[in-house]
Amino acid sequence: MIDASLLHNIPAFQGFDDRARLAVSAMMRLHRVDDGHVLIKQGSRAGGAFALLRGEVRVVRDLPGGRSVDIGSLEEGQLFGLLSCIDGIPRGATVVARGNALVGEVPREAMGELLQGRTTIALRFQVAVCRTLFREVRATNLRLAELAAVPDSEMQTVDLEPLDEPLEDFSGSLEPL
Amino acid sequence: MTSWSPPDLGWSEDPIIRRMADELRSTDILNALNAGEAQHVATLCERRFLRPGEGLFTEGDQATHLYLVLRGRLNVLVRSPDGQANVVVGEVGAHSLLGEMAVLESVPRSASAVAIDSVELLQLPGEAFAQLVNAGHAAAFAILHDLQQTLTARMRSLDVRVDAVFEQSEPPPIQPTADPEPTLWHLIAQQS
Numbered sequence: 001m002i003d004a005s006l007l008h009n010i011p012a013f014q015g016f017d018d019r020a021r022l023a024v025s026a027m028m029r030l031h032r033v034d035d036g037h038v039l040i041k042q043g044s045r046a047g048g049a050f051a052l053l054r055g056e057v058r059v060v061r062d063l064p065g066g067r068s069v070d071i072g073s074l075e076e077g078q079l080f081g082l083l084s085c086i087d088g089i090p091r092g093a094t095v096v097a098r099g100n101a102l103v104g105e106v107p108r109e110a111m112g113e114l115l116q117g118r119t120t121i122a123l124r125f126q127v128a129v130c131r132t133l134f135r136e137v138r139a140t141n142l143r144l145a146e147l148a149a150v151p152d153s154e155m156q157t158v159d160l161e162p163l164d165e166p167l168e169d170f171s172g173s174l175e176p177l
Numbered sequence: 178m179t180s181w182s183p184p185d186l187g188w189s190e191d192p193i194i195r196r197m198a199d200e201l202r203s204t205d206i207l208n209a210l211n212a213g214e215a216q217h218v219a220t221l222c223e224r225r226f227l228r229p230g231e232g233l234f235t236e237g238d239q240a241t242h243l244y245l246v247l248r249g250r251l252n253v254l255v256r257s258p259d260g261q262a263n264v265v266v267g268e269v270g271a272h273s274l275l276g277e278m279a280v281l282e283s284v285p286r287s288a289s290a291v292a293i294d295s296v297e298l299l300q301l302p303g304e305a306f307a308q309l310v311n312a313g314h315a316a317a318f319a320i321l322h323d324l325q326q327t328l329t330a331r332m333r334s335l336d337v338r339v340d341a342v343f344e345q346s347e348p349p350p351i352q353p354t355a356d357p358e359p360t361l362w363h364l365i366a367q368q369s
Contacts, residue, residue, distance in 0.1 A: 061340065069343045086329045092336045115325065123313055126321045133328035134278050138287060140335045144342065 002030045002104050006053050009077050012128040023121045027110040031103045039103060040081050040095040045088070048107040049081045055101030060094045073098065079132045085111040086129075194219045197299065200247055204272040206323045207245075210315050218316045221305040227251075227292035233275070236289045240279035242300040243320075246271050249296030254289045263289060277324055280306065 004025040007013050013021065028051070033039065040047060042062055057080070058073045071093070074080055084091050085108055097103075106114070114125040198215035201207045201222075207215065222245075227233060233244065236256055246269055253267040253275075266288065269275050279286050280303040309317040 061336075061343070063340050063344055065344050067344070071339065071343070083329050083332055086325055087333070089333065092333065115322075118313075118318060120313055123310065123318065123321070126318070126325065127310065130281065130321055130324045130328065133325065133332060134282060137278070137328055137331050137335065140332070140339065141287065144335065144338055 001026045002028045002053075006102075006104060007051070009053075010051050010079070011077050012079050012132045013124075015127060016124055020121050020124045024106070024114075024125060025104075027114070028104040028106055031105060033097045033101050033103060035097055035099050037097040037101075038094060039097065040091050040093070042092065042094040043090045045084060045090050047081065048105050048109075048111050049079060049085050050095075050106075051104040052076055052078050052080065053102040053104050055103075056098045057095050057101060057103075058098050060096060061092070062094070079128070082129055082132060086115065197222060197224065201245070201299070204245065206272065206274060207316060207319050209319060214315045217314070218301070218309070219299075221309075222299040222301050225298050225300050227296040227298070229292055229294050231292045231296075233290040233292065233296075233298075234286050236286050238286045240276060240283065240286055240303065242302055243277040243280045243306060244275040245299045245301070246273050246275060247297045247299060249298075250293040251275065251290045251296060252293055254291065255287070268293070274320065274323055274327070277306075277320065278328075281324075 002025045004018070004021040007016065007021045007025055013024070016024070030053075031039070039050060039057065042060075052074055054076060056073055056075065059071050059080075060068055061071050062068050074095075080095060081091070083089070114122050115129065116122075117125075194216055197219035198212065201215045201218055202210055202212075207218070210218070225244075227249070233251060234240070236254070248271055250268055250270045252265050253269060254263040254265050256262070257264050269290070275290060275298075276286070283303070306317070306320070308314075310321075
């Protein structure tokens with residue numbers, strides 16, 4: 001169990017009330033790690049999902065050609081290690097502490113309970129997971145677009161017809177209440 | 178004598194709603210819903226038809242609905258980096274959800290969707306989905322579960338593409354994106 005107040009700064013948990021934070025924190029283990037500590041090893045199925053509470057970690061991928069590349073750093077408040085807990089496939093990257101870091105881990109068994117659960121807490125957690133994954137997909141898509149990863153020769157293009165009707169905009173109703 | 182009325186659990190005598198509920202339950206995503214749950218969702222949905230080549234939404238639009246495709250296929254396209262063409266990045270077929278990501282985050286559409294053939298779909302307003310989540314409705318669990326699987330598979334696929342880019346060059350590291358503006362998630366949270 002970790003101190004529930006540590007979860008206040010996790011953006012993905014912004015919809016959590018005190019009860020939800022307490023419930024999730026009760027499932028978490030706290031890890032204080034030093035520079036270079038490997039939290040996740042690419043190819044492994046070990047471990048759960050993590051929240052970076054303090055410090056910084058970097059993400060390294062071993063490429064099929066044998067080269068390793070540093071593909072970025074995660075900042076405080078980010079969740080990581082979710083994919084393997086959802087699909088059971090081995091980890092896609094290695095995550096290493098850069099300097100001292102404080103990390104909360106939701107063990108894999110607890111992840112299963114939260115991802116499959118039908119409680120209010122589980123629902124909140126599932127929303128947080130979708131939100132995190134959504135942002136990862138969007139960020140990676142943007143990055144790939146910047147890198148022009150799709151060669152012109154492989155592009156299949158289609159002309160768009162204009163929409164018949166303008167789409168309704170309800171964004172004004174989504175301001176915080 | 179007063180006739181008995183069904184409790185307000187989404188149970189409906191309306192044949193249109195009942196048909197729509199059956200269609201919802203015929204999909205892999207929502208097949209675990211009971212009749213009342215499906216009929217409740219059906220009352221929130223609208224049926225929509227698209228001709229081949231007709232657009233459902235356009236990249237950059239404000240997201241208002243998520244969609245469940247009943248019949249037909251749609252192309253998912255993004256504008257090319259030079260803005261001169263729309264590049265097909267995926268295809269969505271029957272019994273798939275579409276457009277849910279932008280609705281959930283209340284951000285502009287990151288892609289366009291255009292019917293390949295005649296398409297029939299059900300559209301659910303984003304606010305209605307927020308209500309389902311706030312109520313802990315079975316449909317919310319089902320949609321979130323499908324979304325988890327979809328996003329996870331998409332990230333795995335993107336990892337492969339990122340690998341390919343890195344194999345060819347030495348690009349700068351991927352930077353995290355800024356936190357978006359207030360979103361539907363806030364609405365969900367505030368109503369809890």
